[in-house]
Amino acid sequence: MAGLDKQKIAESVPQKGFFGHPKGLFTLFFTEFWERFSYYGMKAILVYYMYYEVSRGGLGMEESTALAIMSIYGSLVYMSGIIGGWLADRIFGASKAVFYGGILIMLGHIALAIPGSVPLFFISMVLIVLGTGLLKPNVSSVVGELYTEQDSRRDAGFSIFYMGINLGAFLAPLVVGTVGDYNFHLGFGIAAVGMLLGLVIFAYTKKNNLGLAGTNVASPLSPSERKKVFRNIGIGAALLAVALAVTIPLGLLTFDSLIVIVGILGILIPTMYFIVMYRSPRTTSVERSRLIAYIPLFIAAIMFWAIQEQGSTILANYADKRTQLDFAGIHIKPAWFQSLNPLFIITLAPVFAWFWVKLGKRQPSIPKKFSLGLLFAGLSFLVILLPAYFGGEDSLVNPLWLVLSYFIVVLGELCLSPVGLSATTKLAPSAFSAQTMSLWFLSSAAAQAINAQIVKFYSPATEMVYFGVIGGAAIVLGILLFALSPKIQGYMKGIQ
Template identity: 55%
Template sequence: MNKDSDHAFFGQPRGLATLAFTEFWERFSYYGMKAILLYYMYFAVTKGGLGMDKATAMSVTAIYGSLVYLSSILGGFAADRLWGGHKTVFIGGIFIMFGHIFLALPFGEMALFASIALIVIGTGLLKPNISEMVGGLYSEEDTRRDSGFSMLVMGINLGSFIAPLIVGWLGQKVNFHLGFSLAAIGMAIGLFFFVVDGNKYLNKDDFAAPDPLQADEVKALVIKVVAAIVVVAAIFGIMGVTGNFNLTNVINFITLIAIIVPIAYFVMFLTSKKVTKVERSRVWAYIPLFIAAVIFWAIEEQGSVVLAMFAQTQTNLNFLGFTIPASWFQSLNPLFIVLYTPFFAWLWMHLGKKQPSSPKKFTLGLVFAGLSFIVMMLPVGMHGTHSLVSPLWLVLSWAIVEIAELLISPVGLSVTTKLAPRAFRSQMMSMWFLADAAAQAINAQVVKLYTPANEFWFFGLVGGATVLLAVVLLFVTPRIEKLMAGVN
């Protein structure tokens, strides 16, 4: 069937239903698990948890998120050079499912870390390739592409919204391991439909690698992989011999890697002979936007760490005669995205060429991100750290930060494609994922500073510093716009 003639799914290609449904269940499993992961780690053993101290649990949650986004680099390579998109997504889903199964088993910390490893690998293989496969359903001239991606995003947010409500309730009210089991079942459902539907409705080009690894390239690749493994093993070995091999130092090592990788990418882009003078100027313009994105994601991703802790320990969860599971607050992120998206889509269409430039949108986004933390100073300042506050404060904080997300996230994706050098388009797109990876790696260190005793200043300093950086970005925006060389 010709791509343009397939209108079987609400006017869209039938394969979009397959991919959106797969993404729905993958996000259901991921956000369902993440909604209760922090509580599972630090709740006492008598309450079904692992009994970790709170600072360590928050740090592990953050570094886990960082690893998920770092691993997206592997997914692009595996699909392009080894297996093709279809097989890569399927293998990723298998890893994710078994990761949740490990968490569903009462085997303590070893099961936790094995699960994290499996889900990190699986998500890295699956997530970047779903979007690529959606693009493959349309011809270059097909005007349905943007609306198709909008439907995919709706599937993502629907899965992200429902998961904390169901998995969160089951995990916190009944048993953590049952909650993780439900996440595993969700991924299994998604995989089933992906396999059954995929063979019929997906683009046949996705069943083979577009640029398969050649025989003469295998040796060099193996050498690089082995060398990387040896280096990491040597570092861990030195830690072990010196008595420094522990969870804290492993997290510190991953934080360092998450910061070094994007720096290495920027050096490659700026020094490559494949990059023209104009493209190099645009890469320089992208650097301050990348830094702004890191700052934004650092605040946004603390919703599943610092605000999740605040929800459990300092929020009055008895509301209108009902006890709210703290994990339910994780549904606020996708809820506000769904509520706000139509307005922002209308706003940018209405403003047309009069809309702010990408750097100015980033600046405004940073202001809202900072305000979402500054507003949390109010309940702490008014009621102290020993009183339970209204859950509406958390709702307000999320309502503000999601304005920031819609000013930065979709704009960032768009500007990344516009500023990418022709020779490095795919790798430049991976930079957007690396911004989130670097942000959560930084969070793994920052969240250790959060305690009820100092949270007033924690919210104030993090929020205030973000607003200050927005002011700096505003001052350098004219220079950034000049470097963008005609790109808005």
């Protein structure tokens, strides 16, 4: 179905029924709530499942390998969004992409829930990466289709939707982390049930609630193009299968070489995006200037996410191995710390929104907000090295140090993440608006690809140097960005 007018799509959606918003927001809120519940529940215990010994129900991997795989996995999840967006735009629309993605995610969690081997573990990762790539970017685009472009409820609708994301992310580590501490496979099973609930809600309410939203194929393939694309996909899949069949037995494709490949892709793909957009004849001179301004912001975002995303790798390991888990009369599960980030976002996001509005024209520029984000990220790592400085590498750390680190990085996230999304829409060339949004999410993919290279240097013996070097680098980059902000602002050509 091509060529549908945005106004016609919005008019097909029942416009009242969920806190004064379109009824479709109910469908998408709870679909995303359960998808995020399943994703963050699985993520909260996955690293422990990888490196716990077999006698404790884990796979018995080396810690450094498990931490690197977590980073690779996160990077591939964000890269796969490009595939999911393309499939929705060219073949079957966003609604089907959400449903197919949910099925793949659920199957991935089911594979994890089956006591098995390392190959079964990697099969589950492939399913979850592909499924998340289909579902995550497209469910957000369907939210936008519920409203006309002039609808004043649009921003509030996205805020409600964003709350669903963070509620799911907050509850999942508490529930799945508690069960997973007893039995990993039961925990993964709960994550699978969560995704099943999301699929059921989506399937049974979309007909009455979503109207035409998500059904439009923006730029459908012609029959000849479709035949060519499927032929190329088949050839590519066959070549990949042959390459894997040859390189794995010969020992050419190992964990280490895979880490290097993902690291190269994490940097190469966004670089190619920038080059293609900058050199395109459809990009005006003003838009080229804005792309140049976007480059230092993108680099800053990579540095920020490289620290923030270590909350589920290095800090998760820190919670398990270096933290005093008996505190104030309760025994803390290591996975519970993963609930801190969404909890602080839910609490502080309205405060930051109010603060920026209150400042009005006096608020910092976009580059200066990014520099603040980097400063907070760097401080979050400097804070967590202090316990080792005062108490040594062998002592268990008061959990409040970890809470403080998560809190500080969230302050940085609220300075950088929503501002980055807004800046991306403003600085994007009009001919590449959707692709530039994909580029923004690739900053996290690049960050985690880099993390896969560096997490192997972490150990209790090196933690002061590790946190100090990375935290110090973020602060130096933040100061440099602050100093260059007037110059960057000039390249933005009027964008504030």
